[in-house]
Amino acid sequence: MNVLIVYAHPEPQSLNGALKDLAVSHLTARGHAVRVSDLYAMDWKATADGGDFLHHQAGEKLTYRLASKGAFADGSQSADIAAEQEKLLWAQAVLFQFPLWWFSMPAIMKGWVDRVFAAGFAYGVGVHEGERWGDRYGEGTLAGRRAMLSVTIGGRAPHYSERGVNGALDDLLFPIQHGVLFYPGMEVLPPFTAYQVDRLKAEEWPPIAEAFKARLDGLFTDAPIAFRRQNGGHYDGQQVLKPGLGQGASGTRIHVHAPDEQAPRG
Amino acid sequence: MNVLIVYAHPEPQSLNGALKDLAVSHLTARGHAVRVSDLYAMDWKATADGGDFLHHQAGEKLTYRLASKGAFADGSQSADIAAEQEKLLWAQAVLFQFPLWWFSMPAIMKGWVDRVFAAGFAYGVGVHEGERWGDRYGEGTLAGRRAMLSVTIGGRAPHYSERGVNGALDDLLFPIQHGVLFYPGMEVLPPFTAYQVDRLKAEEWPPIAEAFKARLDGLFTDAPIAFRRQNGGHYDGQQVLKPGLGQGASGTRIHVHAPDEQAPRG
Numbered sequence: 001m002n003v004l005i006v007y008a009h010p011e012p013q014s015l016n017g018a019l020k021d022l023a024v025s026h027l028t029a030r031g032h033a034v035r036v037s038d039l040y041a042m043d044w045k046a047t048a049d050g051g052d053f054l055h056h057q058a059g060e061k062l063t064y065r066l067a068s069k070g071a072f073a074d075g076s077q078s079a080d081i082a083a084e085q086e087k088l089l090w091a092q093a094v095l096f097q098f099p100l101w102w103f104s105m106p107a108i109m110k111g112w113v114d115r116v117f118a119a120g121f122a123y124g125v126g127v128h129e130g131e132r133w134g135d136r137y138g139e140g141t142l143a144g145r146r147a148m149l150s151v152t153i154g155g156r157a158p159h160y161s162e163r164g165v166n167g168a169l170d171d172l173l174f175p176i177q178h179g180v181l182f183y184p185g186m187e188v189l190p191p192f193t194a195y196q197v198d199r200l201k202a203e204e205w206p207p208i209a210e211a212f213k214a215r216l217d218g219l220f221t222d223a224p225i226a227f228r229r230q231n232g233g234h235y236d237g238q239q240v241l242k243p244g245l246g247q248g249a250s251g252t253r254i255h256v257h258a259p260d261e262q263a264p265r266g
Numbered sequence: 267m268n269v270l271i272v273y274a275h276p277e278p279q280s281l282n283g284a285l286k287d288l289a290v291s292h293l294t295a296r297g298h299a300v301r302v303s304d305l306y307a308m309d310w311k312a313t314a315d316g317g318d319f320l321h322h323q324a325g326e327k328l329t330y331r332l333a334s335k336g337a338f339a340d341g342s343q344s345a346d347i348a349a350e351q352e353k354l355l356w357a358q359a360v361l362f363q364f365p366l367w368w369f370s371m372p373a374i375m376k377g378w379v380d381r382v383f384a385a386g387f388a389y390g391v392g393v394h395e396g397e398r399w400g401d402r403y404g405e406g407t408l409a410g411r412r413a414m415l416s417v418t419i420g421g422r423a424p425h426y427s428e429r430g431v432n433g434a435l436d437d438l439l440f441p442i443q444h445g446v447l448f449y450p451g452m453e454v455l456p457p458f459t460a461y462q463v464d465r466l467k468a469e470e471w472p473p474i475a476e477a478f479k480a481r482l483d484g485l486f487t488d489a490p491i492a493f494r495r496q497n498g499g500h501y502d503g504q505q506v507l508k509p510g511l512g513q514g515a516s517g518t519r520i521h522v523h524a525p526d527e528q529a530p531r532g
Binding site: 010011013014040044046047048049050061062063064065101102104107108110111113114117133137154156158159161163164165166167168171172174175176178179180183198230235238239240241249250251253254255 | 327370372420430440441442
């Protein structure tokens with residue numbers, strides 16, 4: 001299978017660098033084809049602006065969404081953006097390797113999302129009319145692909161637990177896992193995580209590596225997070241979850257289909 | 267009072283630009299001193315790397331947290347970083363004006379956080395030993411200051427409602443409001459929001475402007491979100507919320523002190 005690794009860390013000799021290298025070697029040894037977008041090494045342009053569109057004139061008023069839509073449609077996006085879109089279409093799974101900085105991805109990776117996830121490619125896809133709000137959340141250009149975050153975290157695991165002071169990791173990652181990855185159609189696996197990485201001792205690497213390899217082996221077989229599909233009958237015409245669904249839960253949890261929940265009707 | 271506006275939008279003739287301009291004029295007319303960090307106009311460097319530290323040698327192994335800690339302590343941070351820290355210390359309130367891109371801030375603003383919120387300045391502050399995990403979440407360098415997000419959103423309000431398909435806006439903004447702003451000590455006001463901004467008609471601007479001015483008038487008087495303080499007795503030694511608190515809630519909501527909840531003991 002084809003796997004794209006999107007990797008963001010400024011130091012090759014870091015745990016993130018080691019995990020990225022391990023993913024490349026292990027997936028390759030398993031027979032997969034692997035490509036890496038090493039954002040720091042590529043000197044990836046993080047900031048979305050008029051320079052992303054070949055026909056944009058300096059000083060011309062910029063509406064980013066419209067410029068993105070037009071440039072995606074007529075092939076006049078900046079070459080770096082088009083190259084990443086081609087990698088995404090090639091991939092059958094996408095692995096994101098990054099350190100959790102301020103409870104999200106580093107800016108350089110957010111800028112990869114902001115620029116590569118173009119209008120007409122990752123949003124604004126499908127029919128928008130009446131109660132139909134396009135192909136998103138389980139449908140879209142990247143449907144049929146899998147995605148997994150591999151995240152290193154400076155803090156301690158209990159701080160990210162269900163009632164931990166930082167908030168539950170699932171909640172913190174919801175804007176990425178649901179809003180960035182599931183939105184254009186990817187199925188999202190639970191994240192791979194390593195905690196307290198600032199204090200990592202050499203003897204702690206082998207068990208992390210083994211756990212990571214096990215997750216890599218499940219990349220195409222492990223069950224994804226059961227996010228509800230927008231057009232799967234769970235949401236009403238206002239895109240609000242129908243009464244009776246998500247009972248007993250609140251917050252982001254209601255957008256995950258509970259195993260014992262009846263399938264929605266109509 | 268002193269107000270810093272951190273503003274990120276590539277187009278001055280945008281709704282974000284208009285809201286930023288309105289904030290400057292309205293706050294100034296009310297007698298406040300206002301400074302603006304216009305990140306696009308400043309060509310703000312979004313990507314955190316070794317170039318952020320004057321003493322970092324090319325090719326030298328970089329541990330960003332340690333380099334940040336050392337450079338903050340000995341005054342060898344990049345000048346652009348130090349200048350923003352000075353503005354934050356000057357400010358009594360900080361307003362963040364940005365469009366919601368992929369359910370978070372634009373990369374250029376995330377890069378402002380990644381770089382300006384240095385070790386020893388915004389994290390790693392205070393005593394860390396035993397069950398004391400530093401001064402954070404309500405305490406820290408920026409304590410006593412207020413913060414407010416002003417966010418423009420392309421989608422419709424119901425999609426961001428309590429059970430909306432995108433997730434509740436409070437949940438989506440939790441990593442920023444709680445994890446970025448409350449973490450170093452700022453009190454966070456509920457966000458100002460404008461929805462469906464891609465379809466905005468001219469006649470819709472006056473009510474938006476009036477609503478925004480009302481929020482600006484409450485910048486120093488409106489009640490902040492009642493996030494629980496880490497060291498306020500709500501969390502145990504593992505930084506996990508104590509039993510009995512956050513009853514009937516789940517997700518990010520448990521970290522907000524309910525009005526009818528008894529104060530924790532011990």
